[in-house]
Amino acid sequence: MTANPNSNGQVPGGTGTGASPSAGAGAARTDPAGAAGPAHAAPPPRALPGGGETRRHTLIAIVLDKPGVLNRVSSLMRARNFNIDSLAVSRTDQPDVSRMTITLHGDDVAVEQAAKQLYRLIDVLKVQDVTSDSTIGQELALVKIRATESTRGEILKLVDLAKGRVLDVADESIVAEVTGPESDVDQFVALVRGYGIKELVRTGAVVMSRGSSSIEEAVKR
């Protein structure tokens, strides 16, 4: 019986542990000739696609600037159960082509599946996972910080330290602009949170590869 390739009860981690209604009702399982099967006894459970380490990925999608293309991308990600962290869309130097920078969490296989699904969209010209590439990633944030006469000086100093700019000063607030890698923006936001953030807007990361290679040139027609 140990050579029976179809006995799920012997599969470590398998779910068919003999508690099926078939077993209870006296129905038979398939029972191939064990001798004819491969020699090893209990097959390991088949690996599911994915299930690897989850990390943050960055996809760059070059898309045709058609009506609804953003809707197509976001609808696909929702329907296929991918969770977008941020999505930045902009024009490129080509008049009818847009560029999307999508960051999402998932294991490598899940993100590859997301990229393949994006490729199926007719308006998508190219998708690249640049997570492991050498890239520059920048984000811009505008932060409206609560300021009093006593805290204003400290806040201005923090903005300066973060290489940010002050765009607006009012009686009770300061609007600061910071740009940089996402982690720098996170750090600045955390620093000023104590003063009270009245409003915060972030663009989401935009990412470009270092060196002379160009994802846009690769799709030029």
Place this chain on the structure above:
Amino acid sequence: MTITKGEPAKPPSPTSRRSHVPGDGTPNAAAVEQARKSMLNDARPRNRTRIGADVVCEAILRQGADVFFSYPGGVILPLYDVLGDYPELRHILVRHEQGGAHAADGYARVTGRVGVCMGTSGPGATNLVTGIGTALLDSVPMVAITGNVPSALIGKDAFQEIDINGITLPMTKHNYLVRNADDLPRVIAEAFHIARTGRPGPVHIDITKDALQQETNAPHPTDEEVVAGLPGFRPNLDANGRQLKLAAAELARAKRPVILAGHGVLHAEAWDDLVAFAEKVQVPVAHTLLGVGVIDETHPLSYGYMGMHGWKHVNRAIQSADLLFAIGMRFDDRVTGNVRTYAPYARIVHVDIDPAEIGKNVAVEVPIVGDAGRVLRALTPMVEAVDPAVRADYFAELAEWRRDSEGSSWHGSGAWRDGLLSADYVVSRIGELTEHKATYVADVGQNQMWLARYAGFRQPNSHVSSGGLGTMGFSVPAAMGAALGRPDRETWAITGDGGFQMTFQELMTLTQDKIPVKIALFDNKKLGMIRQWQEIIYAGNYHSAHLLGPDYLKLAEAFGIPAFRATTPDEVDDAIRAAQAVDGPALIWFEIAEEQNVFPMMPAGKGLSDLIENWDGAAE
């Protein structure tokens, strides 16, 4: 403009006091007003310059479609106004848009051409949705066209306006909204190209009423222009040579290989290539539900139907295989059951035209992206011919499993418990008396499984079934399209009493357009598959499984369709022959055993080795 809460209401402007039209006096308001008027009053002198509606008819004809299924309505009337000028384009007036979409689907599946259906805006469009979804899940080439309200009224919640473009966006391969007649030639040509190229699928085109009415001289694009205009659509048809070499090496090593063939082989019209390949490498061919007909079931290498209600011997072969060569199929959950325990010894070569299918449901060793036919034609010369003698032990074992599995079924007897009519017997008699040369269109549920298991398929594209979406009510309308697509064959709609009661309004279409569909109605006065699940999985809690039905002889008569009835095994052949003898549509009311189950059955979530072969260990 900034709207701030708590701001006092502004006094009305002088303009708004004079008129109820928002933004009165602007060009936009004038356009909206004009569109409203045209919605209310269509009567205008017939203008025989070329208009958008002409472009639609011309484009459909240019794409090789000779029939389409449609239902008129307010905003698509400009098209009906010119339809009389295109007598070579056959219009079938369906009784419900869902029927039209399924008919286009059935037409596409038996011909390999793109099926075309149409409806008006609003409810006409939403009624098409189930049929579009059915085509998406089964990768059927279809172009669905809807009218929409005049472009100036879009977004104003006009009469019969719904955002159908938003609705079909996630359930089509691509969709369009056309507001200008000059765009129509390009859009329709692109839609057909996308629908049939690569992995086929439905494309929806929404056309505003004014676009149908506008004059246009826009020319139809050439095929090259269409391809050039779709830079993001370049399906990979030819496989990577390195991957093919890896596949050949896997085949050379395998001792217990099985080919899993699916719908993709039929789409690629590669049935002969598949058989040539299987014969050269001497590998048995199992097929999916949508792969039924991919190989003649009497071929020595045909092993049968796999999966949840597939043959036990086939699932057994898969569970003990050391190599699965999967082509044009997607490891659906109805095929694999629990993936963790699926084919535990097998390495997998997966060939599919859609890269996203590879690695989606199961992890595979050798991925190959390409058209099934091109892959098979490239791979066959690369593999070494296998002497069947090498596989003698393997084949002997497979043959024994098959004898065991087929011998344990009771479809040959005709009578189920207490001599009641057994459904699988009826199916096998239909197969026999039509000499396995008809088109057989399944509904969904038990009848669908009986058909796939027992009819005996010999020809490609002779089996039509809603596999992915599992759309009840599919059979009769899809058979309507299939009969028009392949008038050289008999067409049989196999349906249960549940599915039949969903869409039998199309009986009138069959009568009006003299479409010779033979309907085999399996009446067990139950939602049979629901009842089966409730019996086996829900401890016999039969809620809503019992289904009242009409007198189907009277019903058919009221629709002008000759009908016959069989309640015992010895009445079956006569009824089938009588229906065959009718020149036109006919219906047979088979009153079958009420509690017959489809076995084997893999309970959802279980593995292929957990088949329930019978219940109570008795009778069946």
